[in-house]
Amino acid sequence: MILTLTANPSIDRTVELTGPLERGTVMRAAGMTAQAGGKGVNISRAAVAAGIPSVAVLPAAKDDPFVIELLAAGIDCRPESPAGPIRVNLTITEPDGTTTKLNSPGATVDAGDLDRLATAVRRRAGRAQWVVLAGSLPPGAPAEWYAELIDSLHGTVASVAVDTSDAPLAALVAGLPDSAPALMKPNGAELASFAGGDPAELEADPVSAARAAIPLIEQGVGAVLVTLGGNGAVLVTGDGAWHAAAPPTTVVSTVGAGDSSLFGYLLGDVRQLDPARRLALAVAYGSAAAALPGTTIPAPGEVRPDLVPTQRLHLTQGG
Numbered sequence: 001m002i003l004t005l006t007a008n009p010s011i012d013r014t015v016e017l018t019g020p021l022e023r024g025t026v027m028r029a030a031g032m033t034a035q036a037g038g039k040g041v042n043i044s045r046a047a048v049a050a051g052i053p054s055v056a057v058l059p060a061a062k063d064d065p066f067v068i069e070l071l072a073a074g075i076d077c078r079p080e081s082p083a084g085p086i087r088v089n090l091t092i093t094e095p096d097g098t099t100t101k102l103n104s105p106g107a108t109v110d111a112g113d114l115d116r117l118a119t120a121v122r123r124r125a126g127r128a129q130w131v132v133l134a135g136s137l138p139p140g141a142p143a144e145w146y147a148e149l150i151d152s153l154h155g156t157v158a159s160v161a162v163d164t165s166d167a168p169l170a171a172l173v174a175g176l177p178d179s180a181p182a183l184m185k186p187n188g189a190e191l192a193s194f195a196g197g198d199p200a201e202l203e204a205d206p207v208s209a210a211r212a213a214i215p216l217i218e219q220g221v222g223a224v225l226v227t228l229g230g231n232g233a234v235l236v237t238g239d240g241a242w243h244a245a246a247p248p249t250t251v252v253s254t255v256g257a258g259d260s261s262l263f264g265y266l267l268g269d270v271r272q273l274d275p276a277r278r279l280a281l282a283v284a285y286g287s288a289a290a291a292l293p294g295t296t297i298p299a300p301g302e303v304r305p306d307l308v309p310t311q312r313l314h315l316t317q318g319g
Helices: 039-049 065-072 111-125 145-153 166-174 188-195 199-204 206-218 257-270 275-290
Strands: 002-005 010-017 029-037 054-059 076-080 087-093 099-103 130-134 159-163 223-227 233-237 240-244 310-313
Touching: 002 039, 002 111, 029 039, 029 065, 039 054, 039 130, 039 257, 054 111, 065 076, 076 111, 111 145, 130 145, 130 257, 145 159, 145 166, 159 257, 166 188, 188 199, 188 206, 188 223, 199 206, 206 223, 206 233, 206 240, 206 310, 223 257, 223 275, 233 275, 240 275, 257 275, 275 310
Parallel strands: 002 054, 002 130, 010 087, 054 076, 130 159
Antiparallel strands: 010 029, 087 099, 223 233, 233 240, 240 310
């Protein structure tokens, strides 16, 4: 079972434009979609679609339409009392795949709100193979909250995966090795934010990205999955490093592609695949998601890991 925590869920609205975005003008939309979302929610959606049991913990009223939508989709949703209404995130996509996101902050939480979420996760972690802590933290949450929650989960049987950014990510790295999860999933910009270097260079050069991730492994992180956009992804573990190139993809929307990549890796681990095949499945899921509108999660039949070439990286001193 994959247990997900979405501490700051969102209603994800996506507007598809008929042409390039032009500021200050009136434009026509080709279509609009809206669905209950958030990184952890997206991973639970992917798990259910793949036949993997998943429980989604999040702050929401039990009768909120957000929760009812998830239950109708077959997701075992465990809502905890929220601090306020669920935020709305707006995504604007252009015909060439360019994506613009406008994310609202969410309701301000206090210690009691966070304690309810943490308790709900710890209560169920003993029955989970993976616990996924995903997305931003709501206003009022200390940046160290993820790091402290990971430390408290180390005594459980579950492996912990983390996908976050900004201050929570910096606090997680600062807290190593006590806050070390089994898996971290930064993108190139997030990796550069604490490892240094040029984000564009890291995204373009798999070897540079892998080298930048090695200190995380040395500080106790089990594996680092670095998503590199159109350049695929890199996986670094204590046993080595691998790169998987993205297959040819017509990009429609990149929203949710990173979440799908993370689920692909987790699915590969649940299936006990070797590192290279776990990475190929991660890239295949992310590429399939990028070819779909909005935050649509790909079905297993739309995922083609057989089209993803992988290679082992040899990180010698000379490159």
